[in-house]
Every structure is written in structure tokens, then in C-alpha cells.
Amino acid sequence: MKHLLSINDVSRDEAINILSTAAELQKLTSGTVKKLPTLRGRTIANLFFEDSTRTRLSFEAAAKRLSADVINFSAKGSSVSKGESLKDTAQTLEAMGVDLFVLRHPASGAATSLAKSGWVDAHIINAGDGTHEHPTQALLDAFTIRKHHGIGRSDFNGVKIAIVGDIAHSRVARSNVLLLKKLGADVTVIAPPTLIPVGLESWGVHHSYDFDEDLASFDVVMMLRVQLERMNDSFFPNGREYARGYGLDESRLNRLKSDAIVMHPGPMNRGLEISSASADSSKSVILEQVAHGVIVRMAVLYRSLGGPDIASTGGSL
Amino acid sequence: MNEILLKNAIAIDGAIIDLRIIGTEIAEIGTGLNTGGETIDCTGLRLLPGFVDLHTHLREPGKENAETVLSGSQAAVRGGFTALSAMANTYPVSDSAGVVEQVWRLGKSAGLCDVYPIGAVSAGLEGEKLAEIGAMAHSAARVRVFSDDGKCVSDPLLMRRALEYVKSFGGVIAQHAQEPRLTVGAQMNEGSVASELGLAGWPAMAEESIIARDILIANAVQSRLHICHLSTRGSVEIVRWAKAQGMAVTAEVTPHHLLLTDELARTYDPIYKVNPPLRTMDDVLALRAALADGTIDIVATDHAPHPDEDKECEWASAAFGMVGLESALGIVVTTMVESGLMDWQRLAEVMSYAPAKIGGYEGQGETLTVGSQANLVLVDPQSTWMVDRDALLSRSRNTPFHGTTLTGEVIHTIYRGKVVLRNREVASHE
Numbered sequence: 001m002k003h004l005l006s007i008n009d010v011s012r013d014e015a016i017n018i019l020s021t022a023a024e025l026q027k028l029t030s031g032t033v034k035k036l037p038t039l040r041g042r043t044i045a046n047l048f049f050e051d052s053t054r055t056r057l058s059f060e061a062a063a064k065r066l067s068a069d070v071i072n073f074s075a076k077g078s079s080v081s082k083g084e085s086l087k088d089t090a091q092t093l094e095a096m097g098v099d100l101f102v103l104r105h106p107a108s109g110a111a112t113s114l115a116k117s118g119w120v121d122a123h124i125i126n127a128g129d130g131t132h133e134h135p136t137q138a139l140l141d142a143f144t145i146r147k148h149h150g151i152g153r154s155d156f157n158g159v160k161i162a163i164v165g166d167i168a169h170s171r172v173a174r175s176n177v178l179l180l181k182k183l184g185a186d187v188t189v190i191a192p193p194t195l196i197p198v199g200l201e202s203w204g205v206h207h208s209y210d211f212d213e214d215l216a217s218f219d220v221v222m223m224l225r226v227q228l229e230r231m232n233d234s235f236f237p238n239g240r241e242y243a244r245g246y247g248l249d250e251s252r253l254n255r256l257k258s259d260a261i262v263m264h265p266g267p268m269n270r271g272l273e274i275s276s277a278s279a280d281s282s283k284s285v286i287l288e289q290v291a292h293g294v295i296v297r298m299a300v301l302y303r304s305l306g307g308p309d310i311a312s313t314g315g316s317l
Numbered sequence: 318m319n320e321i322l323l324k325n326a327i328a329i330d331g332a333i334i335d336l337r338i339i340g341t342e343i344a345e346i347g348t349g350l351n352t353g354g355e356t357i358d359c360t361g362l363r364l365l366p367g368f369v370d371l372h373t374h375l376r377e378p379g380k381e382n383a384e385t386v387l388s389g390s391q392a393a394v395r396g397g398f399t400a401l402s403a404m405a406n407t408y409p410v411s412d413s414a415g416v417v418e419q420v421w422r423l424g425k426s427a428g429l430c431d432v433y434p435i436g437a438v439s440a441g442l443e444g445e446k447l448a449e450i451g452a453m454a455h456s457a458a459r460v461r462v463f464s465d466d467g468k469c470v471s472d473p474l475l476m477r478r479a480l481e482y483v484k485s486f487g488g489v490i491a492q493h494a495q496e497p498r499l500t501v502g503a504q505m506n507e508g509s510v511a512s513e514l515g516l517a518g519w520p521a522m523a524e525e526s527i528i529a530r531d532i533l534i535a536n537a538v539q540s541r542l543h544i545c546h547l548s549t550r551g552s553v554e555i556v557r558w559a560k561a562q563g564m565a566v567t568a569e570v571t572p573h574h575l576l577l578t579d580e581l582a583r584t585y586d587p588i589y590k591v592n593p594p595l596r597t598m599d600d601v602l603a604l605r606a607a608l609a610d611g612t613i614d615i616v617a618t619d620h621a622p623h624p625d626e627d628k629e630c631e632w633a634s635a636a637f638g639m640v641g642l643e644s645a646l647g648i649v650v651t652t653m654v655e656s657g658l659m660d661w662q663r664l665a666e667v668m669s670y671a672p673a674k675i676g677g678y679e680g681q682g683e684t685l686t687v688g689s690q691a692n693l694v695l696v697d698p699q700s701t702w703m704v705d706r707d708a709l710l711s712r713s714r715n716t717p718f719h720g721t722t723l724t725g726e727v728i729h730t731i732y733r734g735k736v737v738l739r740n741r742e743v744a745s746h747e
Contacts, residue, residue, distance in 0.1 A: 085630055107631035108504075108515035109585030116584070117629070130633070132515030174515060198518055199509025 001303045003115045003124045007135050007178035014303075015182060019143050020311035022292070022299035029065060029295075038307050039068035045098040047090065048127075049075040049105045054266060055127050058290070059102045062297035068305075071098065086110060087119045094120045100305060101125070108132035123304045131169045137265055138175035140296040141222065142183060144289050146317055148261050149219050154316040155184035160217055164190040164246055165224030165273055166235075167207075168197040172265045173224060177205055183317070188214065192245065194235040211246050215255050222263040223248050223274045239272050250277040261285045319734055320344075320354025326364035326695060328685070329662050336364065338691040341734035346687060357736075359695055362728055363661060366669040367399025367430075367692035369681050370642065371462070371491070371569060372545060372617035375401070375432070377423060378416070379408025384622040384712045386423035389642070390430050392620070392711040394737040396642040397694035397727035399430045400673065400681045405437040406467045412437035412448035414456035421458035429737045429744070433678060436460040438470050438479045438490060445472075447479060454486045461677045464491035466545055467592075469527060471497050476531060480540035489541040489567075489675060492531050494552070495593065499523035504633060506579040506594040514582060516632065519594045521549040528552050532559045532566055543675055544568040546619050548593040550603035557612045567675050569617040570604050572641055572648035577601075577717060587628050587635030588717050591621070608667060609658040615672045618645050622713030640711045644704050644718050646696060650725025654698075661698075680733070693731040700726035710743060 001014055010018075028036060044063045046056050056072065063070045073093060090101060100123040103111045108130030115124040128134040142156075149159050161180055167173045167189045180187050181204055188206040189196070200207055208214070226242065236242045243249070248262065253275075256262075262274075262284045270276050279286060321338040328334045337345040337353075370393065376384040384392075386403070393401050403420050405411035411420060417434040424432020436453035440446050442465045453460040463483060470476045470492060479490050500523045505511050507518025528544055532555065535542035547553060547568050556568045573591065578598050581589040589595060607613040621638025628635050649668065653659040659667075673682025680690035704718040730738035737744050 085626075085634075087629055105631065107633040109633075110631040112585040113631045116586075130515050131517075168512070169515075171515060174513070197512035198507050198520075199512045202509040202513070 004135050004300055004304060005111045005115055005124065005126050006133050007138055007175045007182070010135070012182050015139070015142070015179060016317060017309070017311045018139055018296070018299050018303055019146060019317070021302060022143055022296045024310045025298050025302065026295045035065050035067060037067045038302060039063070039066040039305055042099045042305055043069045043071065043097050044100045044102060044301065045071045045073060045093050047073050047093065047101050047103045049086070049110070050128070052104050052128065055104060058293040059127060059297050061294045062301055065294070066298055066301060068301070071096070086114060087117070090114055090120045094122050098122050100301065102127045104128045106130055125300060125304060128171055130171065132171055133175045134171040135175045136293070136297055136300055137172050138179040139300065140289060140292045141176055141263060142179055143292045143296050144263065144285055145220055145261070147288070148285065150317045156180060156317070157184040159185045159219050160188070161185050161220040161222065162188050162190055162218045163222045163224065164211060164248070166195045166226060166230060167191045167224070168195045169227065169230065170224050176222065177203055181205070190246065192236055195230070211252065215252060216257060218260055219257065220261055220263060221248060221256065225265065225267065226269055226273050243272050247273050247275065248278045249275045253278045253281055253283065256283060263289060266290065321731070321734070321736065322350060322352055322354060322356045323359045323364065323695070324356055326359035326362055328364055329665055334364070336685070338731065338734050341691055343685060343687055343689050343691050346685065357729060361697065361699070362695040363698050364685070365661070365665050365694050365696060366682055366685060367694050367730065367732065368397045368646070368668040369400040369672040369676070369678060370398050370618050370620070371402045371615060371672040371676055372466070372619045373401045373403055373642065374406065374619075374621045374638070375403040375420070376622060377407065378419060382624050382712070386420060386432055387427040388710065388712045389620070390424065390427040390432065391743045392640070392642040392709065394429045394730045394732065394743055395710050395727065395741070396644070397646050397696065397730050398642060399692040399694070399730065399732045400433065400678050401430055402433045402435050402462060402676060404466045405435050405464060406442060410437050410441050411435065412440050412442070414449065414452040417453050417458040417460050418456050430732050431678065431681060433462070433676060434458045434460055435466070435491065436463045438463045438465045439475060442468050444468060444470060444475065447475070447482065450479070450482055450488070454488060461486070461488045462491055462543070463488060464493065464545065466491065466493045469493050469495040469497060471527070473530060473534065477534050477538060480535050480542065481538045484540050487677065489543050491543040491545050492527065493545050494524045494527035494531070496523040496527050499526070504590070505582045506596050508579065508597060510579045510582060514585070516582065521551050521596070524549055524593060525551040525555055529555050532564060535566060536564045540565070542566045546571050546574065546593055546617070547604065547613060548574050548596050548600060550600050553603045553607040553612055557607070560612060567614040567671070568612070569615045570608055570613045571619045572616060572645045573639055573717060574604055575601065575608070575652045576648055581717070585632050587630065587632050588639070588715060590632060590635050590637055591639050592637035605652060605658055608653060609663065614667065615675065616645065616649055616667050617672065618642050620711070622711050623715050624713060628715050638715065640709065640713055640716050642711065643709055644716060644723065646727055647702065647704070647723030647725050648718070650698065651723050655724050691731055691734040694727060695729040697726045697728050700724070702726050
């Protein structure tokens with residue numbers, strides 16, 4: 001796997017290999033010495049054209065634990081604000097010896113454009129492109145779900161997962177739908193009609209406008225962040241009404257199955273899509289997701305830059 | 318006086334004929350005509366009236382790095398066109414007599430085809446108040462077609478006024494139908510592909526609602542409406558309804574909307590980014606059927622040159638548009654004639670007679686009779702050729718058809734009695 005641009009390009013076997021590699025790396029770095037020498041001498045550039053401190057820090061930690069050198073580029077205060085293009089920025093950094101770009105960009109398809117245009121030879125990992133995809137988020141979510149609901153299974157067959165919120169504009173939702181379906185899960189997206197994407201029929205998922213309808217049947221409830229710009233563009237009347245219809249408040253939390261888990265990609269709007277009680281409850285695995293983010297990103301960097309195969313599962317979870 | 322004999326050409330009805338040109342006019346049509354002056358062997362070539370493009374972006378003045386009137390004229394004659402219509406979104410905007418006369422003079426000086434400037438409907442294309450439509454109509458350029466193309470005249474009152482105003486000199490408003498509020502930030506056709514790609518959708522209803530509105534306005538004020546680049550099945554149905562009521566509306570389709578679909582956006586290659594966007598195969602089939610049955614009146618290229626730097630970037634930052642003059646005939650033959658949907662008579666209608674009539678372009682789009690202007694094109698109907706972006710005469714290379722094999726190739730173009738394209742080569746500029 002040279003690039004990771006979209007979950008569409010990742011086969012089921014490759015996805016499972018990444019998850020298994022992550023599990024191995026987790027074991028290898030669980031002691032007091034967290035660092036492996038695997039990517040010593042390789043240079044990874046975090047190319048961030050959009051603010052995301054969390055994702056950048058997670059990739060940076062992952063790269064450093066594998067002993068890679070890390071360069072951070074962010075659009076703010078750099079030449080991009082003066083109009084330097086994606087092409088020029090990437091070519092400039094590659095000329096400085098970058099082997100792999102971790103790209104976050106506000107335009108959908110930016111990672112694909114960079115990988116397919118021939119502008120650079122370096123490897124590209126998509127760290128979120130517009131409203132398209134965020135593949136490493138989906139992989140870390142799958143890693144988390146596997147830990148809670150995947151033990152002893154060959155896949156996610158029978159695991160019921162609800163993704164709740166702004167499906168139309170969420171790259172997290174797109175990547176998760178693709179990956180979770182690939183792994184066999186039963187996915188339902190839940191949102192007001194204004195936030196359900198046109199043409200959802202082709203996604204192969206269930207959809208509902210009613211969060212309460214099947215609430216007690218889900219094994220996983222994944223809440224999406226409400227972006228502030230949606231609040232002012234009539235997708236729904238206001239935050240209070242959204243929270244009443246689609247927020248995970250305490251009453252909904254209490255109706256979940258006893259072994260259900262609550263997920264959120266962060267950063268959370270407490271009191272809007274998720275209440276503090278839910279975010280901090282025993283069902284919440286939100287901080288685990290953060291920890292798994294580093295592990296899974298290590299596995300992705302490792303697979304992309306060609307470390308030897310250390311996964312040991314052979315095609316099943 | 319200049320004399321040319323076209324020998325053994327295939328006329329529209331299939332007959333083999335000779336045609337003599339003296340000066341700028343057709344002097345004689347028959348068989349076995351005596352040679353005299355220059356003879357061009359046209360064996361196997363279809364003789365058609367010179368094509369007329371009602372929708373071209375020539376970029377001059379202001380964006381000469383993308384195209385000039387001269388380079389656009391060269392691309393035009395390579396494509397078999399003897400008349401072009403230069404859209405108003407230049408810098409400065411073609412919204413005054415001064416600018417349209419400049420474009421008109423540049424066309425005269427290029428001398429390869431007629432260049433008819435299109436005037437802006439609104440001052441500065443800002444959609445707020447009328448441009449100096451009368452001054453442009455009465456200028457040396459004699460503008461008859463007005464359009465804010467690239468932008469929609471979205472204010473219904475301004476649209477009404479414009480339609481009324483052009484009645485005094487028989488003008489026509491060419492509308493770019495795009496409801497702006499329904500297309501904020503739009504990047505591609507709204508639908509399942511856009512949803513998968515995470516690109517903001519440009520819904521069909523944003524085109525159809527404006528078309529429906531403007532048909533009603535134009536009919537109420539009894540003026541002429543022309544709809545640019547129809548792209549959806551729904552638009553076809555609305556125009557079909559209007560024509561059935563006898564309303565004075567005409568409509569165009571671009572070559573690229575006859576062939577390409579939104580599936581191409583999956584590459585995220587902005588070479589496929591265009592406005593209106595590429596739609597679905599269902600829309601493509603509806604457009605082809607409508608062009609064949611007369612619901613759509615003409616093919617127009619919407620030739621939109623852009624320099625490489627405006628396309629070498631992520632999709633959302635890239636410019637909308639495709640070049641099209643040099644591939645138009647090949648696309649129309651391949652999609653419409655080869656498929657049996659349309660004959661050569663209909664091709665002449667949609668690429669020459671009808672657009673010339675809509676624009677009121679004198680000496681263009683005439684049936685080939687003695688005394689008419691010798692604006693002619695000779696096409697090899699069997700020739701297959703591959704589009705090569707590096708071989709285009711346009712200054713820009715943004716063709717979505719690079720590497721595509723097309724049937725039907727323009728061999729010679731004759732503009733007012735002068736051979737401007739000879740054996741695929743454009744005459745040098747004098």
C-alpha cells in the first residue's frame with residue numbers, strides 16, 4: 001500500500017492487515033520504551049492546509065514512535081495564504097527530501113489529486129479531504145469497535161452500528177460507512193433529512209430520521225460533530241432543536257444496550273450532539289479512540305513505507 | 318477575382334456535385350463543371366454550410382494568456398466554423414459599445430471567420446442593472462445576442478426588462494440558467510457520485526426552475542429567449558412543453574454534454590469540471606434525443622479556454638470550462654450521426670442554419686444556392702482521428718477529450734470565398 005487516499009482503495013484484507021499490524025505495534029510499544037527504530041532515516045511531512053491540531057499531533061506521535069523525522073507545515077502564516085498552490089508546496093517539500101506526505105486539505109479530492117497528478121513521487125496519506133474522506137479515522141474507529149465487539153469474530157457480521165449527525169458533510173461518516181460495510185457491519189445513518197446526502201440509496205446502508213426508533217438495538221453509537229457553519233445555514237432551526245432530536249443525552253444513553261459503546265471523533269460540542277454525562281459515561285470509548293489513533297496511524301505509516309509484514313491473522317479480525 | 322472549384326463533393330442530399338465560388342459567393346452548382354481558377358478535389362467529402370457557434374469564450378480583452386480572438390478564430394476554422402459569438406465575460410466586461418466594437422474589430426483583423434460579440438445583459442455582469450444594450454446594438458458590432466453567461470440573470474425583474482428592451486431591435490437574451498442560491502459552492506452534478514466524492518452538488522432543479530421561470534416571462538412579454546447549454550432531462554421536458562405551446566424559445570446543447578457524464582469526476586481531475594456540470598447518462602440520452610427531434614435547436618461549443626495553472630490544482634480551486642471548437646464536429650458525428658439519431662441535413666441545421674438564424678448573422682447559415690455567401694466546410698465523414706491536447710490551435714489545452722478517438726474530421730473550411738483551412742492546415746494570418 002503506497003498511498004492511503006480513500007477506503008475505497010483499501011481491500012478487506014489490507015484493512016484487516018492494518019488493524020492486525022496496529023495490534024502488534026500496540027504490544028511492541030506498550031512498555032516504558034515506546035519507540036521503534038523501523039522508520040529511522042525516513043522523513044514524513046504533515047501538510048496541513050486546514051487547522052486540526054489533534055490529527056496533526058496524532059500523526060506526529062505515530063511517526064516519532066517509529067523513529068521517522070517529522071516536518072510540520074501548516075497553511076496559517078505560511079506562503080499558502082499568499083497563494084502558493086498545493087502543487088508548489090508539495091514539490092518544495094519533496095525537494096527537501098520528504099518520503100511521505102500526511103495531507104489535510106479543505107478541498108475534497110486533494111489527496112487524490114496530489115497522488116495521481118504526477119506532481120510528486122512521495123507516498124500520500126489522506127488525513128481528511130474536505131467533505132470526502134478521513135480514512136485513518138475510520139481505521140481507528142474499526143480498531144476500537146473490534147476491541148469491544150470483535151473478539152472471537154471473523155468479521156463485524158451482526159454488529160449494529162449507528163452513525164448519527166451531519167452525514168452529508170462528514171468525511172468521518174463516509175470513510176466509516178465504506179470500511180464498516182467492508183468488514184461486514186450493519187450500518188444505519190441517522191440524521192434530519194437536510195443532512196442526509198442526496199443519492200444515499202447507493203451507499204448500501206439503512207437510514208432513519210428518528211434516533212429513538214431502534215436505539216436499544218445498536219452495539220455502537222457513533223456521534224458526529226455538528227459544524228458551526230451548518231447552524232447558520234438552515235439545515236435545522238437551532239442547536240436546541242438539534243440536540244432534542246439527534247443529541248445523545250442521558251435519557252437516550254440509558255436506553256442503550258448494556259454493552260453498547262459510544263464513540264465520537266472529537267472535538268465534541270458538549271450539550272449539542274452529546275451531553276457531558278454521555279461523553280464521560282462508562283459506555284464512552286472516546287479517549288480510547290484517541291489512543292488508538294496513534295497506534296493505527298503507526299500501522300498505516302508502517303504499511304505505506306514498506307515495513308515487513310508483522311500481521312499474524314490471515315484475513316480475519 | 319478569386320475563383321475556386323470544389324470538385325465531386327457530397328451534397329447534403331447525398332448527390333455528387335461540383336460547386337464554383339467566385340469572389341465571396343457561390344457562382345455555380347452542378348456536375349462536370351469546367352475547371353477555371355483553383356480546383357479542390359472533394360471526392361468523399363461532405364459539403365456543408367460553415368458552422369456557426371453561438372457560444373464561445375475568446376477571452377480577449379483581458380485573459381490573452383488563455384485565448385485571443387486570433388487564436389480562437391484559428392481553432393474555429395480548424396473546427397469548421399465560419400462564425401463565432403464571443404461571450405461577454407471579458408476584462409473589461411463586454412457591456413459597452415467600446416468593448417464590443419474592440420472585439421468586433423479584432424475579429425475583422427484576424428479575418429478567418431465572422432466574430433460576433435455578445436453583449437452583457439447587466440452592467441459588469443453584476444445582475445443589478447441593465448448594461449448599455451441599445452448602444453451595443455447600434456454600434457458597429459450590431460450586437461443582437463445578449464448574455465451574462467457564466468452567471469445567471471437571476472433577478473426576474475431584470476430578466477423581464479432585458480427581454481422587453483431587446484424587442485426594439487429584434488434581439489435575443491441567452492440565459493445561463495442557474496439559480497444561484499441553489500448552487501452555492503456547487504462543484505458537480507448533485508447526485509450519488511457527488512455524495513460519494515464529497516463535492517457540493519449542482520442540482521438539476523437549479524437549471525430547470527430558471528428555465529421554467531424565463532419561458533413564462535418571455536412568453537408574457539412576447540420576446541425571444543435562448544437557453545444556453547441545457548444539461549438535464551428535466552430541462553428538455555420543460556422546453557418541449559413550451560414549444561408545444563408555440564412559445565418563442567430556442568435551446569442549445571454542448572458537445573461535451575452529449576458525451577460525458579459525472580462519473581468522470583471520480584478521478585478528481587478538474588479537466589472534467591464545467592458549468593453546467595456533466596450530468597448522468599440518463600440526461601445525456603435525453604439531450605441526444607432532444608437534439609434529434611428538434612426540442613433542442615442547436616449545438617454550441619461553450620468553448621472555455623483556461624491556462625494550465627487554472628486546472629492544475631485541487632478540484633474546488635479549479636476553473637470551470639472546457640475547450641471545444643476543434644472537437645465539436647467529431648463529437649456530434651460520433652454521438653449523433655454514427656449512432657443513426659441524426660442525418661447530415663439535421664447536422665447542418667443544428668450547427669449552421671439554426672444558430673445563424675437565432676443570432677441574425679447575415680451571410681451565415683445559408684442553404685447552398687447560387688448567390689449565397691461561400692461559407693462552407695468540407696468534412697471527411699469516415700475519417701477517425703484522435704484528439705491531442707498538444708496539437709490544438711487554441712492557446713489552451715483544457716480538453717476533456719485528449720486521447721479520445723472521434724469519427725468525422727474537418728478537412729477544408731472556406732470563409733466568404735477564402736480557403737481558411739486547407740487540408741487541415743489553417744491559412745497563415747496575413
